[in-house]
Amino acid sequence: MAASAVAWFLATGVPAHAADEKKPATDETLPQWAEVQSVIKDSMGKRSKAEILSHGDASKTFAKLEKAGWNLADRKQIEKRFLSDSDFLVRQLRSKAGRKFMQRIETMSGAYDYLDHLRKMPYGPRRIRELIRGPDGYKLIEYMTSTKGCKNLGRQFSRGVNGKGFNKPTGRLYTARQFTAELQRLHKAALAKSQPKSGRTPREKR
Numbered sequence: 001m002a003a004s005a006v007a008w009f010l011a012t013g014v015p016a017h018a019a020d021e022k023k024p025a026t027d028e029t030l031p032q033w034a035e036v037q038s039v040i041k042d043s044m045g046k047r048s049k050a051e052i053l054s055h056g057d058a059s060k061t062f063a064k065l066e067k068a069g070w071n072l073a074d075r076k077q078i079e080k081r082f083l084s085d086s087d088f089l090v091r092q093l094r095s096k097a098g099r100k101f102m103q104r105i106e107t108m109s110g111a112y113d114y115l116d117h118l119r120k121m122p123y124g125p126r127r128i129r130e131l132i133r134g135p136d137g138y139k140l141i142e143y144m145t146s147t148k149g150c151k152n153l154g155r156q157f158s159r160g161v162n163g164k165g166f167n168k169p170t171g172r173l174y175t176a177r178q179f180t181a182e183l184q185r186l187h188k189a190a191l192a193k194s195q196p197k198s199g200r201t202p203r204e205k206r
Contacts, residue, residue, distance in 0.1 A: 029069045030194065033187055039064045040180055049177040050106030052093045055082045058179065065183075072186060081173045089119060089128070097133050104138035108145040112174035114154075115141070120162045 031039075043061040047053075058079050062072065072078070083090050089112075092098050105111040115131075118124045131137030144150045154167035173179050 030187070030190055031065075031068045031070050033184065035068060036065065036070065036183060036187060037180070039068050040176065040183065044176050047176060048102075048106060049180070050175050051099075051102055052090055052112065052174055053082060053176060053179060054085045054087065054090045055079055056085045058082045058173075061179070070187075070190075074186065078173070078182065081171065083172065083174070088125060089115060092128060092132055095132070101132045101138060105141045108141055110145050110169065111141045113168075113170045113172075114144050114166070116170050116172065116174075117157070117163065117166045121157070122161050124162075 040061060043057070043064050044053075062075050062079070065072070093102055115128060119128055121127075131140060144153055151167060157163045157166040173182060
């Protein structure tokens with residue numbers, strides 16, 4: 001065995017055992033987007049696309065994507081954009097009343113950003129509990145996301161304590177819909193990077 005190893009090293013310039021080591025995944029092994037979508041769907045289970053996700057949910061999805069052959073270099077940075085599993089907002093929205101509340105606001109763009117801003121303000125957590133448990137709490141979020149007065153109300157909040165930038169997105173990822181959109185953007189970027197420098201797109205097999 002020793003003699004064969006020496007012969008291998010002299011012939012190739014690398015240790016014999018290196019030939020048996022598994023090579024890291026490259027862009028050539030990048031799974032198709034349809035497969036990525038399937039992994040996301042499997043990871044999310046019965047959750048709706050608008051239900052709040054947490055750091056743990058993202059980590060679980062990334063682990064499954066790695067098994068499918070996609071190791072994202074930006075994984076840690078993306079995970080940081082999710083709320084922690086024990087975060088106040090996550091716990092409130094995953095309560096029985098919170099789930100009903102989410103069903104009301106799931107189509108409202110920016111709804112989670114507003115809630116995230118609101119909880120940083122004085123009495124914010126209390127107000128969020130009231131919105132979730134009240135029969136018409138969702139209407140404030142509806143007003144803030146879909147009416148002409150939303151910007152004016154947001155500006156009023158912005159002038160309050162810890163309310164700066166109330167109308168601006170937080171930069172976080174809250175839902176499966178947002179997570180999927182971000183992964184699709186990164187997948188397209190990875191595909192573009194793997195294309196030949198000539199810019200020609202390889203022909204699909206018929």
